[in-house]
Amino acid sequence: MEKEYKWQQIEVIEKKDREEILKSICVMNLKKSPGTTATVNDELDQVAKEDKTYLNSQFNLYDPDIIICCSRVVSDLFHELIEFPEKPDWKMTSRGVWYHSYKPGKFVISYLHPQAHVPGNMLYYTLLDAVKEIREGY
Incomplete structure (x- = not known):
């Protein structure tokens, strides 16, 4: 996040730029099998466990700097499954x-x-602001 981008610069992004940006990102699905576009929470819970x-x-192999759990359900399940050294001390950003x-x-x-019924620019900038605030506060 060395550079701030205007939404118009990232709303539509060329394949080569996307490939370069995505090199530093890893996605870890809790459910390792195909499904439908909507997740059945009980099924996710069972399969992930x-x-x-x-x-x-x-998780230990990746040793990520930032983990973004995409929904409260996923966050709760992630914390139930992943063995953290200590119990989380949750905090809230100013937003x-x-x-x-x-x-x-x-x-x-x-x-x-990401598929929440929220405009993409709102998802992006709210998350970007949160990451900046978290890193600055550390």
Whole structure:
């Protein structure tokens, strides 16, 4: 986040630019099997719990700086499955985004799912503001 972008610059992005930006991002799905566009929470819960060992191995391998849990349901399940060294001490940013530090300089953010019924620019800038505030406060 060395550079701030206007929404018009990122709303439509060329493939080569997307590939470059996405090199530093990792996605970790709690459900490791295909499904429908809408998640059935009970099914997600059951399948993710079956893969708890694998999910912890994957999480430890990535050792991410920032984790964004895409929905409250996912955040709650993620925290039930992943073995953190300490119980989370949840805090809220000035704009109401929940987060906690799980290691020095490493954070978990509980946020909206990208398919939430919220305009993309609102999702992007609210999250960007939260990450900036979290990092500055550390």
